[in-house]
Amino acid sequence: MPFRRKLDDSATVREPLPGTAHALNVAPETAAALKxxxxxxxxxxxxxxxxxxxxxxxxxxxxxxGILEALYHRGAMLLGEVQRRILVSSGGIxxxxxRLVAKGLVERQACPSDRRARYAALxxxxxxxxxxxxPAHAAMIERVVGALDQSEQEQVTAMLKRLGHGAAAAExxxxxxxxx
Amino acid sequence: MPFRRKLDDSATVREPLPGTAHALNVAPETAAALKxxxxxxxxxxxxxxxxxxxxxxxxxxxxxxGILEALYHRGAMLLGEVQRRILVSSGGIxxxxxRLVAKGLVERQACPSDRRARYAALxxxxxxxxxxxxPAHAAMIERVVGALDQSEQEQVTAMLKRLGHGAAAAExxxxxxxxx
DNA sequence: ACAGTATATCTTAGCACTGAGAATACTTGA
DNA sequence: TCAAGTATTCTCAGTGCTAAGATATACTGT
Numbered sequence: 001m002p003f004r005r006k007l008d009d010s011a012t013v014r015e016p017l018p019g020t021a022h023a024l025n026v027a028p029e030t031a032a033a034l035k036x037x038x039x040x041x042x043x044x045x046x047x048x049x050x051x052x053x054x055x056x057x058x059x060x061x062x063x064x065x066g067i068l069e070a071l072y073h074r075g076a077m078l079l080g081e082v083q084r085r086i087l088v089s090s091g092g093i094x095x096x097x098x099r100l101v102a103k104g105l106v107e108r109q110a111c112p113s114d115r116r117a118r119y120a121a122l123x124x125x126x127x128x129x130x131x132x133x134x135p136a137h138a139a140m141i142e143r144v145v146g147a148l149d150q151s152e153q154e155q156v157t158a159m160l161k162r163l164g165h166g167a168a169a170a171e172x173x174x175x176x177x178x179x180x
Numbered sequence: 181m182p183f184r185r186k187l188d189d190s191a192t193v194r195e196p197l198p199g200t201a202h203a204l205n206v207a208p209e210t211a212a213a214l215k216x217x218x219x220x221x222x223x224x225x226x227x228x229x230x231x232x233x234x235x236x237x238x239x240x241x242x243x244x245x246g247i248l249e250a251l252y253h254r255g256a257m258l259l260g261e262v263q264r265r266i267l268v269s270s271g272g273i274x275x276x277x278x279r280l281v282a283k284g285l286v287e288r289q290a291c292p293s294d295r296r297a298r299y300a301a302l303x304x305x306x307x308x309x310x311x312x313x314x315p316a317h318a319a320m321i322e323r324v325v326g327a328l329d330q331s332e333q334e335q336v337t338a339m340l341k342r343l344g345h346g347a348a349a350a351e352x353x354x355x356x357x358x359x360x
Numbered sequence: 361a362c363a364g365t366a367t368a369t370c371t372t373a374g375c376a377c378t379g380a381g382a383a384t385a386c387t388t389g390a
Numbered sequence: 391t392c393a394a395g396t397a398t399t400c401t402c403a404g405t406g407c408t409a410a411g412a413t414a415t416a417c418t419g420t
Contacts, residue, residue, distance in 0.1 A: 020307070021255035026318055032333045033322040037227060039337045043344035044224040045267055047217060050347060061376070075201035080398060087225055089378050094400055096377090116385045116398040127200070138206055142213040147346025148339060153212045156339045157219045159332060164223035166327020167230060241406070260368060269408050274370055276406090296368045296415045 050144045051137075058133055063088060064100060068122065072130040076109065076121035105129060230324045231317075238313055239283075243268060243276060245317075248285060248302065252310040256289065256301035285309060 024031065048062065055065040066086045071077060077085075083093040097120050100106035105126035111117035122130070145153060204211065228242065235245040246266045251257060257265075263273040277300050280286035285306035291297040302310070325333060 020302075022252055022310075024253050029330045030318050030322050032330050032337070033325045034318055036325055036328075036333045036337045036340075037231070037321050039340045039344065040220075040224050040227065042267075043340040043347065044220050046344045046347035047220065050350060051217070063376080072202055073204050078398085087222075090399070091379070091401075092377055099376095111398095114386070114398080118399070122200075130202075138210050138214055141217050142210050144347045144350045145213045145216055145343060146350075147342045148216075150209045150212050152339060153216045156336060156343070157212070157216045159328060159336045160216075160219045160223040162327045163325060163336070164219065164226045167223065167226035167324045170230060170324045170326075243406080258368080270369070271371075271409075272407055278370095279406095291368095294368080294416070298369070 047141075047144055051141065054137060054140050058129070059103075061096075063092075063096060067096060067100060067120070068105060068126060068130055069134075071106065071120060071122045072127065072134070076119045078111065078117050079120055080117070082120055100126070227321075227324055231321065234317060234320050238309070241276075243272075244280060247276060247280060247300070248306060248310055249314075251286065251300060251302045252307065252314070256299045258291065258297050259300055260297070262300055280306070 024034075026034070052062050055062060060068070063086060067082055070082060070085050079093050079097060080090075082097075083090060086093070086096075088096065097106060097108065100120075101108065105123060106120055107123050109119040109121055111119055148156060204214075206214070231245075232242050235242060240248070243266060247262055250262060250265050259273050259277065260270075262277075263270060266273070266276075268276065277286060277288065280300075281288065285303060286300055287303050289299040289301055291299055328336060
């Protein structure tokens with residue numbers, strides 16, 4: 001069910017009920033910023049939809065997959081490290097790891113030097129699963145972002161990295177995910 | 181409570197428990213695509229955190245604000261139009277508009293030519309609110325994306341637009357939000 | 361006219377995640 | 391040595407949204 005959105009609303013003419021539209025009249029630099037925000041969100045959502053659908057076929061959430069991927073590529077990590085890397089709340093990481101443990105893909109391991117801390121690590125099943133699905137996953141992402149060629153992708157990546165760091169460092173209300 | 185994250189984990193040395201890290205060895209074009217996806221998500225999240233926090237100060241969700249903004253700048257719209265513009269499910273738009281109606285910011289209006297359809301329109305209160313908060317909101321976004329100068333912003337916007345359209349059009353599992 | 365199909369919204373159940381607080385363990389300075 | 395402060399994880403209630411189905415209305419071909 002590919003669902004191609006129909007953009008022709010030429011079907012029925014429904015008087016648009018004017019309802020006072022306020023033309024966006026702001027300085028051009030403000031307009032550029034606002035447009036960037038909108039386009040950034042839409043692009044992320046569009047790619048995200050594909051990635052979500054892909055991992056959902058294996059019964060996984062995007063966030064769950066993010067954890068598995070992190071553990072696969074970096075090995076066992078403390079829950080707090082995973083949390084910061086995946087950008088979820090402290091409650092969220094507990095919940096997510098619980099779920100992955102229930103699925104038999106991840107296990108908790110005690111930290112020998114700090115008894116408060118716990119490691120999350122892939123089980124053999126988890127490793128096997130990632131080994132199996134990662135290549136197709138990567139290929140799919142490559143295809144979905146294929147509207148840009150590799151050098152364009154690298155350009156955008158570099159700029160978005162600056163943008164992201166700038167935003168994260170910008171004055172009030174940076175990413176507030178932990179609660180301690 | 182600005183919460184500056186401490187990135188020095190030099191405090192305690194906790195043996196990293198190797199745990200079989202799998203080096204990401206893929207073709208460079210695949211690596212570029214994967215990195216783009218990660219950076220795109222992080223940048224979006226970083227900006228989103230600011231925008232969310234900003235609208236939350238007025239008791240609004242990001243999505244709610246999106247609806248108000250759309251109605252402010254384009255005038256009354258059919259629920260379905262708002263839905264496609266804001267990218268929420270059909271159930272979601274009903275719920276969101278209900279909430280905005282309860283807050284007195286939006287009202288439903290019958291469509292004279294199609295009795296199934298309803299318009300969403302700002303109330304006088306809704307208009308007043310947006311008139312009051314929009315300028316500061318726009319200024320805040322301008323500041324948050326300020327790591328890029330205007331011409332860089334325009335470049336990124338153009339590329340992200342292509343990326344987003346490409347992704348939305350890419351073969352299986354495009355954005356699937358309605359349920360008909 | 362009328363059946364069949366498509367469209368627009370609403371209803372209901374449920375899920376993924378957040379936020380605040382709590383329990384425990386580590387660290388540091390007096 | 392111990393009190394105060396910090397770090398790490400967990401608990402639990404609440405929130406914002408999605409998905410699937412229901413209902414009502416409109417369109418289309420015969």
